[in-house]
Amino acid sequence: MKVVKFGGSSLASGAQVEKVFHIVASDPERKIVVVSAPGKRYSDDIKVTDLLISCAEHYLNGEDASELVETIIGRYKSIADELNLSNNIIEKITDDLLSLLNGDKDNPASFIEAVKASGEDNNAKLIAAVFNHKGLETHYVSPKEAGLLVSNEPGNAQVLPESYERLYELKKQSGIIVFPGFFGYNTEGDVVTFSRSGSDITGSILANGIKADLYENFTDVDAVYAVNPNIVKNPKEIRELTYREMRELSYCGFSVFHDEALIPAFRAGIPVNVKNTNNPEAPGTLIMSARENINGPVVGIASDDKFCSIYVGKYMMNKEIGFGRKILLILEEFGLSFEHIPSGIDDITIIVRQNQMDEEIEKSIVKRIIDDLDADEVRVEHDLALIMLVGEGMRQKVGTAARASNALAAANINIEMINQGSSETSMMFGVKDAVEKKAVQALYEEFFAEVKVR
């Protein structure tokens, strides 16, 4: 049994929904279909969810929103018309949206949540109607009915553990289930939405709930690429990836999958297949607990810029108990969170994201560290990029660090920092922002170029 999730671009038009239908109909294992709200049809298009937020704000301010409502309904209607559906379903959707918009506004945040979530909810009703119209027994199931209970944190809802047992009951339902993504209900019965990529989270929760054999996540790319295509042209596709590798890659900017969404699937050990709605024959990328190590030591290269390092040197630092803790306390007082704290004997370096400090905060922090901790030297270095070489079992492979540092040296790139061995699945290099692309290209060339024998 599979859970299949379709993103907004896969459901943006009748033609796209047609593809979705064929994908679902072609495999009887595809039991539960999680849908987003209709997304962009072209790059300047506006997502239904964004239209809904704007609409809710108009209503809260007592402004006229009839044009917005018309545009939203128009999106559903164009899909229904393209697929020759009767107008019944559009009337139902219109009624639902208008009664929501005219409903209780005592709690504005709660009102916005419900209007926002209606994009997914009504789209699920529409898709269920499409599937039935095309002769496939399909049932729209609401998260309330299914018992998807979440914490009361708008925009960051967390699934409540008791949900899983109830969701397991979905297995017993006949036909296909279409389930709206992005939201659940709190114990008061109010809509609460997940964080970004919320439909991915819903799919992951359902996959866990019904103990699916596979969670298929359909987007608009053939696979996860081994490196950012904006840095390397036509990069290799990744066939298999472990959850941990995915996490390491997404830390440094890989955005195919929001890592939080993977947790429920990860906890249940359910493999996740990232696939392309527009090319469903392509095998996509399979994310799972363990993979055969067939692609050499490195499976992907990620990078992110705009880090900075705060270097603190003090003679005999390592004999001074609590020195590190005191530095972290100062950062905490300034509200800074740190990424890494590599330490030497008489040195400690704190890597932070640069956007947390303006010039003034930076000056104050340096002053505090010098004054309070009697440090010999404090120096802030800006514009660092972190590059992650990711690959399960990389540590056990003699020479991986040598290959990587050689490739960087050959490209005349100075390595500001190496962090290897703390993670089982990655090796981190710090370089200057200015040479980030060059460094990634050199590493890609070293580990992925076809000419190399592996």
Add this chain to the structure above:
Amino acid sequence: MKVVKFGGSSLASGAQVEKVFHIVASDPERKIVVVSAPGKRYSDDIKVTDLLISCAEHYLNGEDASELVETIIGRYKSIADELNLSNNIIEKITDDLLSLLNGDKDNPASFIEAVKASGEDNNAKLIAAVFNHKGLETHYVSPKEAGLLVSNEPGNAQVLPESYERLYELKKQSGIIVFPGFFGYNTEGDVVTFSRSGSDITGSILANGIKADLYENFTDVDAVYAVNPNIVKNPKEIRELTYREMRELSYCGFSVFHDEALIPAFRAGIPVNVKNTNNPEAPGTLIMSARENINGPVVGIASDDKFCSIYVGKYMMNKEIGFGRKILLILEEFGLSFEHIPSGIDDITIIVRQNQMDEEIEKSIVKRIIDDLDADEVRVEHDLALIMLVGEGMRQKVGTAARASNALAAANINIEMINQGSSETSMMFGVKDAVEKKAVQALYEEFFAEVKVR
């Protein structure tokens, strides 16, 4: 003006003291001479300090110690006889020692301190007598007279800041000053000794006090070697070394200089010259604030074994605030101190010295981390060696990491860990204990073999 310190082996016999005299007499800048107690003349010999401790314990237990006293006095007497001194000085030393041993024992710890320190104190009197006998105006100066005040921590005395101003007055004294190493006086007027290498500390304090141009530290080796001579035969000598480089080397087992002893000299920016009493013409090793970078990126390679790593993995760890702090708290509860805490995205590794944990403690710690922190995986890896490549400015040099990791790969050595960039002056590699020597040899070959062009 120079402060010159001689260790126990440089003062173990008349022949050695003769060498010391010539070294001091040959340079009028050598104003203050700090002396240890007579050391070993041959490998089975017993140091005077050890005889004194045994002697004090006999007296405290009311046991006969006449043979020990005779042996101690015999050591001074043999030096005096060898150098044709009259018996006056030996009588003075004997009186001093006996009155100490027969003195107040109300505070046994204080009694032992005073007896222990008499080894240096009486040797200083003897050396001053030798120098005067040989026609050099020389004055024994006691730490009490000079105002060397210390905290009341027996065996770990810390100099009190007000001492420096008083010690500055020593500059005004005519002739040579011979000053006993190893101890000072607390504000009550009692003897309190420094930690191990205590005479090095006295020399360093005096160099700071009189604002010396140079602190010469005479031992029995020509220089600090670039690598442990037990691992690499006839290693290169280090000509120049910064304080920080010395610290990094001594962290991983370089024992020429006890790092704490360097602090007063370091604070005053006074260069320290490690020289050989038996070969004073050799330039030795100069330790200072900054050096010309003339020897390639690496100045020395140190290594130490018997570390272990505690690896903790948890999916989404880096989103969990305070995770690292909680782990450190658990270690603290078990009384463990850690060396490094390299962190990945979802992993943190804690490097500790192995001798802190037996099997039972290890099991309990692993259990606590799993139970309290809900970690996915905790794994302890034993028998790690840390290798430090040390060299000021190493970070700025493209390709140093590549050269090092290549050398290790060529020797088929797997790198368990790399920590580069946290320290300005070193790069740390973790390897298995079993390959430590092989790894150090490969790195030495890479960075120090003559055939390589630099």
